[in-house]
Amino acid sequence: MKKKIISLSLGLLMVLVCGVPLTGWGQGTTAPLSFGTASVGSSNYIITVGMANILTKNGGINVTAEAVGGADANVRALRDKKIDMAMLNSDSVTNAFQGTEQFAKAGKLGLRILVQGQERYNYIIFRKASGIKTPADLRGKKFIGRRRALGDIEKVTTAMLNAYNVPKDSVRILETAETNEALEALKTGAVDGACLPGGQRASNLMDLANNADVFFNSFPDDKLDLMLKEIGIPFLKGAVPPGTYKGQTEPIQTTMLLLGVSVRPDFQEETAYKVTKTLMESQKELAAVHNVGKEWTMGNTLKKPPAPFHPGAIKYFKEKGVWTPVLDQAQQELLKMGP
Template sequence: MIRTEQFRQLAFTAALVSTLVTGNSARAQEALNFGTASVGSTYYVLSIGLSKLIGKYAGVNVNVQPVGGSYPNLFALASKKVDIVMANSLSQYDRYHGNKPFKNSYEIRMLAQGMPNYRVILVRRGANIKNVADLVGKTIIGKRRALPELEKITSALLRVHGIAPDKVNIVGTVNTGQVDKALRAGTVDAAAYPSARRQPLLTALFQDGIVDFLDLSREKRNEMLKLLPGAFYEDVFKAGTFPDQKKGAYVFGLATSLVARADMSDDLAYKIVKATLSHTDEFAKYHAAGRQWTVKQSLSSPSVPFHNGAIRYYKDVGAWTPAMDALQAKLLKR
């Protein structure tokens, strides 16, 4: 028979082990895998910054994984390989509604929105491409499995300018780093390219005298927009946005968002959004675009419904309105 003191010691030990196991389990659940774009991209730099903010202010360990782009990120989210992702508005809309390349709809939710993300068309300076017609006979990087919208833009460019696809050698790459290397090596003449203002790799390409933007008129760009999904909007990179950029460039814009599965806990979603949007000055130390992650930007033209935990934060700061309730209900109806 166990004596009373021995029983107390055993009970205490069991309770301690239980507490440690439960605590470790809770901490394990609070560790997040963050899916983002390739190393060196704007998304990657921002994701590293966000991981630091979330760790510091939400008390959550974050492992940043360069999955490869918005669409692969959302595939990984659905397969539960990652817990949160950075993705553009077009890919979110397609994932939520089950549009190609996805085979079915999936319950994702918006946490926050930040800076615009752009698609541009670059030409190598040594390729002697003065206008779109000069693309005939040239090699252009115009497709990427991770970013199917690049192929849509390339197709729209040729169609609007009356160039048959077989008159251009269209090739693909796996990531932005490969595009950078091909342009520098001179193995391609032009590229449809994902970017942001002051994107590091593109800044270096301009700084080193490797590329220019394709001379595309606003009128032709807007004709192209009519052939592209509605998530795109018009924008311009003014001269001087990048080093030695002498002319403005008409580009294609998409919103950038932080997205999670609908089954993320409301409390965790709340903490992530608060950590992201309450420290924009600190976020900007990692990348200037961090300043654009604001409450106002987050509530602007969402393409998928907001997470309940995010809504709680927006209500706490007085930004959620009856109009947002109506928009949320509309988005939930799909």
């Protein structure tokens, strides 16, 4: 608080002495931009902190990362103007922008995308002592498969049970508030399994694999196809390479979403341009922050956007010569769908 007061005082002094106007980065304020993200320790959190540092250092934009929770919680924080930017998965963006599913009651939210990139997996993890070999063995077991702040957890859990013909009421499905709570339950044996979000080599999941007797479930193609048919777009088929986690000798096949940086439509255009430009031109630094940083590419950014791009981002894409008639058509169609 003291730091904020000092910053404001210096700004006012510039106005009085030099006649320099106060200009905000995002919403007409001198305060740092607040960048909402997932739980501390997750790959999402680590890469968001890295992005905030890169934007501050390379882009001249004062940004601070804030651990809000799951993507749905970040959507609500963005809607309520508690944060300026948010790290969101493509499922939450789709539903918030269209006002469907978990956001049906709240209605459509005019989200705009700056960049996309990171692959975020839905890991299915079982304790070896549970006796579970595949999801078909979940009857009578305790499984963490619900989280208010992350609606895709329950979607994937339900689709998994349906794919294996396991009645939902035969499994004790538990809810946690955030990932660290679920990790602790797995470590202590309070549950038999869980559906957890994460990127490749997520530090909290690596810690779990290194210090608890668990294994990561890999879905065969037929089961994964059934799940994807049920949950639909924007879910994709993902494969985590062998050797990513302790004891993992084969790829982990599971569902995945793309992560992206989203803002409200009233986010300042010039700032949106600077954020997009800085992140797209700092890939080596992002990769140095975390292995998933290499996934924040122009190719992934332009891949199947679940909401319209911000005009500031489009300005940068046009400058780089990558904005095509196909992308423009998709943009116009998306604009018709949302507020």
